[in-house]
Amino acid sequence: MAFVRTTSSGTSHASPGELYRDLPRRPGAVPGLWAHQSEMLKTFTSHANKPDVALELPTGTGKTLTGLLIAEWTRRRRRARVIYACPTQQLARQVAVAAYREGIDTAVLVGRHTEWPDPAHTAYEAADAIAVTTYSSIFNSRPRLAAADLILFDDAHAGEQYVGEAYSVDIGRWRCPFEYTTVLEAIAPALDGVFLERLRDEQPDPSIGNDVRLVVPLRQPGMVNKLDGALRSFSAPHSYRYAMIRAGLASCLVYVAYSGILIRPYLPPTHQNHLFSGARQRVYLSATLGEGGELERAFGRAGILRLEQPDESTAPRYGRRFFVFPEFVEGADPAGLSRAVVAEAGKALILAPRTEIAMADASALAQPGWPVWGIDQVAEGMGAFARLDHGVCGLAARYDGLDLPGDACRAVALDGVPDQDNLQERFLQSRARAGAALASRVRTRVIQGAGRCTRGPGDTAIVLVLSADLSRYLTRPEVVAALDSELQAELRFGRENSQVATDRDVLSNVRAFLHQDTDESWRTQAEPALTDYRHEMPQHMPDGTAALSSCVEEEIQAWAAATIGAWGDASRHAHEVARLAGTGGSATAGYRAYWLYLEAVWADQAAEQTNDAGGRAAAQGLVQRAEQVMGLGSWVRQMAPLPAMQRSALSAVDAVAVNTVATALSAGVNQGKVRRRLGEMHDGLDQRDPSKYEPALTQLGELVGATASKPPTAGRCDSMWCWGNELWLALEAKSDHEPTGVVPHKDIRQANDQLRLLATDRGVDTAPTDSATILISPKPGIHDDGIKGAECHVHLIAPSTMAEVAFDVGSAWEELLTKSADRTVPELRRLVGDTFTARGVLPSQIHERLTHDPVAAKGA
Incomplete structure (x- = not known):
């Protein structure tokens, strides 16, 4: 017979942790909350009414369950709509599966809104279930989700990639040759003749592949209108992206390279998105919150309250990684050694910034007869790959959200420094020398990628560092010192055991690591060394971190003003950004120069509108100041002059x-x-x-x-x-x-x-x-x-x-x-x-x- 019960007035839970005890969990649910999760939930409860709250929970420490409990507690307590947003559809489905096990009702709303299941959509709107969706369902020109009381963003450390992308028109040369040529002609007057000629050549010359230039259409006569005409003529998907930035096109920047053109604001104007900005609260779940304002820049929100791990000792240690640097092994064939390491592991996940690199590596690392998979085979999840006895899977820019715990996969290979995810990053990193503003973002991608196969405290995995640039990146003192002590120790141990080893030594060490159940040498030799290294290597944030954090609120206000054409206000806020960035000394000099130039452009526009000759002269002085701050070889010299401005004289050395x-x-x-x-x-x-x-x-x-x-x-x-x-x-x-x-x-x-x-x-x-x-x-x-x-x-x-x-x-x-x-x-x-x-x-x-x-x- 069916179960019966008497009427109850319901239960009010004082905290998400208290709610957890009463959830009707299903088989497969976690056996209980870890101490650090309980502490974090208790801390959150005391800040439950703050508009923007970020929770730091490192990879493998129960971040998803913590987020689900906050979402469900808020939905029940306030009888309100709650959205749980993930970067990808695959992650959204994973979250829904986890919620089901814990007895939490969700409504999965991913893909085209016209294809959302009516019962699920209705359940969300009635506040009967949490909507589990993607960032793209929130950050688009016409969000179809009803207003929410709480929006929770999982993997918020990846926010710039997914939020910034929504406010960008990204035109690949080979993917969209007509659109590329059309936009190039619209911005051509701002490019010098030789560079333009090289862009128009059918084949790239040896040095142009690394070059990226900045164009600011605002102060080039008629260019905003020309660019608008070009972008309005494009069909989907460019038309969807352009709808997000068209109202603020005059504030947008254009980054130009042989491979593509990117049109976007520096910071996303998320304040114009009523679903996002109208929520009572936004919660950001992140493996790392960063210290320099990265989270605020990614989401365009100032004043995000950070709730860091209350007591580090209560969090479980993530699994153990053994880093192998084949490039550092003297006299070895790096490709052959990498292939041999993967053969020992039996399976490997390959992560790289671009698909062609990931798939080339996957093919090179696979043993004869092994399946070589890509995104098409794992679009619905990594379960099928986890069940393979042997195989390799190559994925591009997927540093988050892939779970291959235990024996599902014992090796992850990383190829390339993920510091140029788009042309804006590439410009800031390589030309503006403002990499300090990207440093936390890049480190996080590497950390997350390295942890895909060590999801729990008992997991062990090889991390293969495939490329020379990534190998070098992971030796830079300022990069390594900013990592947590455990990861610093693992990297140091891996470097040392690659730099002084032969390829035979490396393979012997790999076998010892993979077979710790039968070989005691890792436990008796490696672990004591790692413990010593961890105690010797405290975490230190890079120079300039405090300066970058101090100026982020002014950055957000500057871009909000520029988006609506309030150029005077924008320039004043930019002035404050440059001043505060200057407190970081040489570490943030490039970032300061970038904002000095933006201040100059906006001040010049404001002065023209008010016929202020003195203001225009001051703007020209700011351009010269930006060039001086940058020093030798400044990108500022390659910028098209402001109207009526002469190019600077050659420096003494030139x-x-x-x-x-x-x-x-x-x-x-x-x-x-x-x-x-x-x-x-x-x-x-x-x-x-x-x-x-x-x-x-x-x-x-x-x-x-x-x-x-x-x-x-x-x-x-x-x-x-x-x-x-x-x-x-x-x-x-x-x-x-x-x-x-x-x-x-x-x-x-x-x-x-x-x-x-x-x-x-x-x-x-x-x-x-x-x-x-x-x-x-x-x-x-x-x-x-x-x-x-x-x-x-x-x-x-x-x-x-x-x-x-x-x-x-x-x-x-x-x-x-x-x-x-x-x-x-x-x-x-x-x-x-x-x-x-x-x-x-x-x-x-x-x-x-x-x-x-x-x-x-x-x-x-």
Whole structure:
């Protein structure tokens, strides 16, 4: 017979933790709350009426259940609608399954709103069930969900990717060639002729692939209207995205690269979304909250209250990872070693920023006969992959929400630094040198990716670090120090056991790690070392973190004002952002310059509207200030001038180079001889033999107007480039290095001395400001001792970077040889200046291109 009960007035629970005890849980539910979950729920209860609350619960510590309990408690207590938002449909379904086990009713509303099940939609609107949906159901031009009392965002640390994407028109060159060309023509007047010509070429040249430029349509005559006309003509999906930003198009920025064009505001104007901003409360669940305002920037909300883990000791330790760096194993074949490690593990998940990289790696790592899967095979969840005996699965930019616990998968491979998820990130990271504002976001992606196969305290998994750039990233002191102590210890142990090992040693260690049930060596040798390392390595936030946190509220207000065209207010808030960012010193100088430039643009627009000549002059001064803050090779110089503004004069070092080259041209050059020199230079830089490579470096230096030579005295650098007493570059070429292993400590010690020796040779006390030593090596990383001992002027580049510079120098000289005839010296100076600027080979620009990767910790 059916169960019966008498009428009850219902139960009111004082907290989500109290509610948990009364839920009608099903088989498979968690056996009970961990102490840290109970503490977090208790803390949340005391802040249940705050408008924006963030909860930090690291991966594998019960974040989903905590969020579900808050959502269900709020729904029952307030008899109100509650939304639980996830980044993807797959994650939304996972949450619904977890809720079902715990006895919590949900309404899964994902995909097209026209296909939402009526019973589920009705249950949400009646507040009978929690709506489980995706971010995209909230952040679109016409949200179809009824207003909610509470919106809870799971994996909020990934918010920028999913919220920012909603307020972006992203046009891929190969995916949308017509749209790319149409937008390029609309913004063409703001791009210099050479860059524009290179963008229009059917095939990319060797150096343009890494270049990304910023265009601000606001202060280019008629450009906002032209851009609007272009974007209005596009069909879905671009039309949907454009609807999100059209009202504020004048405030949007355009990032341009050969691969695509991105149009978006820097921060998403979420205050215009009534579903989001109208909720009584927004709760953000995150594996890491960050310290520099990343969460606020991602969601466009100021004043988010952070509830960090009350007592770290009550949280379970996530599973154990053994990091393996095949690139660091001297003399090994990294691809072969990686494949052997995956064979030992029996299965692997591969994560990379782009699909083509992930799938290429998956194919390369799979053993004969193993299935190679991609997103299509796991779109509904990872369950089918977990059930495979063997296989590999390659996924792009999926650093969150994939659960492969226990023996479901024992290896995850990471390829590439996920610091350029879109062109805005790429510009800030590579050109504006404002990576400090992205640092937490990038670290979190790596941390989350590394934890996909260690979901619980007892899980163990290999983490393969596949690429040279990611291997190098995970050795940088400022990156490592910002991680929690446990992860710092795992990384240090993994690096050390890759740097000093043979491939046989690595495989032996992998077997010991994977078979701890039968092999005691990991427990007796590795674990004690990891414990010692953990105690030696406290967590330290990077320099500039406090400054970035202090300015985020002003950033949000600045963009809100710009979105509605209140340019005067926008510029005043931008001024405060730049001032506060300046308190971070060199760590946030790039970010400060970025906001100084925005302040200049908005101030210039406001001054034009009020016919304020003084205001326009001040705006032009701000542009010059931004350039000064950025220093040598500033991206600001490549920006289209504000109306009526002249381009800045060449810096002193650039003037030295331009005068040297112009003088040589005016004296007459043998075109055939110059072209032979260019050919010899390119041939030499293609060689590994130092006797061929080093003279080619000196030829390259001479072609960019430097006094270049190989110092004759023993112990000196392989080539020196000196532009008077304005700037020196000492080049240490290790072209004969093998492309595996790490640069040894002795090479760093040698590089440390080069500027001092050069100063002695030239009879001065010290090298000019900003002078640098450039270590050229194909090795993917630096020995730990070398990193600790490096001086701040020492930088590492790959030979390919120097080859790109040489390509651009060759292109510049071909243009000079074609156009220099019958010109006066002043005309030649203008020609050389314009040509070198367009190709990025002025000394200041070369300095920028060669100093992206300091060996020492930033700020050391």
